[in-house]
Amino acid sequence: MKKAFIIIGIRAFLFIAGVLLLLNAILLSFVANFHSGIVFIVIIGAVLLLYGIFFRKLGHKKWLHAIMAAGLISGCCLITFIAVYGNTDTVTYNEDVLIVLGAAIKGEAPSFPLYARLEVAADYHARNPGALILVSGGQGFQETITEALAMKRHLLQRGIPQDKIVMEEKATSTHENFKYAKELLDEHFAGQYTAAFVTSDFHIFRATRVAKSLGFTITHCQAPILWYTIPANYLRECAAVMRDLLIGSR
Secondary structure, X not given: OHHHHHHHHHHHHHHHHHHHHHHHHHHHHHHOOXXXXXXXXXXXXXXXXXXXXXXXXXXXXXXXXXXXHHHHHHHHHHHHHXXXXXXXXXXXXXXXXXXXXXXXXXXXXXXXXXXXXXXXXXXXXXXXXXXXXXXXXXXXXXXXXXXXXHHHHXXXXXXXXXXXXXXXXXXXXXHHHHHHHHHHHHHHOOOOOOEEEEEEHHHHHHHHHHHHHXXXXXXXXXXXXXXXXXXXHHHHHHHHHHHHHHHOOO
């Protein structure tokens, strides 16, 4: 009897988790620009849903259950690590420059993730007005201007002086964000300089690794994300972290 209740509980968990992920994917398809995170939650949601439905029939395949359990446990551990790391700020507010990593824009307006990063940048400027703010981001799919230009416009509206803003408009990845930013900063500063960056919480760990691989000694601060984007963002980030560990950042 106890075993039957355990099986029912596992099936219910898998079924509900799968349904919630698929519903989340549907919601995101209406309110956000399309990205790989939506694909990930569709795939994982479908796998969990089907696994829950056919769990009893697959009862004799112990190797499959072992793989699924290992995958779920490993994924949960990685997500927890990324979340804790990303929500622990290290900025001192004495840095020479703050790098704002780009995110999607809608037409010419910042999306919420980018808006949140810019608001953190504005708060940083209020506490360290002498620092440069370097905004980094090229023009992506469904965008009519570069992310850097959209960011600069927003910061100017927030009262940040134009001479304190530097634009980097070529980057299309985290690696390029820091690569091109470093080229501009090495040219701007005659000698040594200290840097910080701001990005969404889920992105902090990978961005820190990329920055350090390019020679930065860097601190960071995190920007919040909308609750309903958590599954897509964290699943996509887990995949990106695994990719970087296997083949390096790009």
